[in-house]
Amino acid sequence: VQLVESGGDSVQSGGSLRLSCKTTAYxxxxxxxxxxxxxPGKEREGVAQLGHDGSVTYAESxxxxxxxxxxxxxxxxxxxMNDLKSExxxxxxxxxxxxxxxxxxxxxxxxxxYWGQGTQVTVSA
Numbered sequence: 001v002q003l004v005e006s007g008g009d010s011v012q013s014g015g016s017l018r019l020s021c022k023t024t025a026y027x028x029x030x031x032x033x034x035x036x037x038x039x040p041g042k043e044r045e046g047v048a049q050l051g052h053d054g055s056v057t058y059a060e061s062x063x064x065x066x067x068x069x070x071x072x073x074x075x076x077x078x079x080x081m082n083d084l085k086s087e088x089x090x091x092x093x094x095x096x097x098x099x100x101x102x103x104x105x106x107x108x109x110x111x112x113x114y115w116g117q118g119t120q121v122t123v124s125a
Contacts (some may be wrong), residue, residue: 001025001114003094008119011084019079019119021046026075034100034112035068035079037090037121044093048079057105061087084123091118111125 007019017086024033029050030110038044048068049057056068077094102115103111 003096003114003116003119005092005119006114008092008121010122010124013084013086013123013125015084015123016034016080016082016090017084017121019081019092019094019121021077021079021116023075023077023094023096025096026070026077027071028098030098030100031078032112033068033101033106034067034095034097035092036095036108036112037088037092038118039055039087040092042090044109046105047092049102049105049108050077051102053101055102059105067117081121084121086123087124089121089123091120094120 002024011063018046034046047059050068069078094116096114097112100105
């Protein structure tokens, strides 16, 4: 399984970005995908998760601002981020797991075993 993120950039507070994650194994029926982030000096935290059944979970800090989407035909998933805040500044990673049911966003670090290299998002005030 390979995961390659793109789309990170520097934006001003209140702006929007869309991150992409190209994956090579989206056709598996038990494929779970997620986004996580790690800010300097902080632990990596799950941000959003999308199950193979269409179920989603979000971290409370991004709910109503971030949306996780998938395009299975192109084997790509996305993280649409709106109303960005300085506290959203972090390296963002996409992750994948093969599981039924899919682990939620709260267990991304322990339950997702395939990771991309990350893409940097910087939000300035």
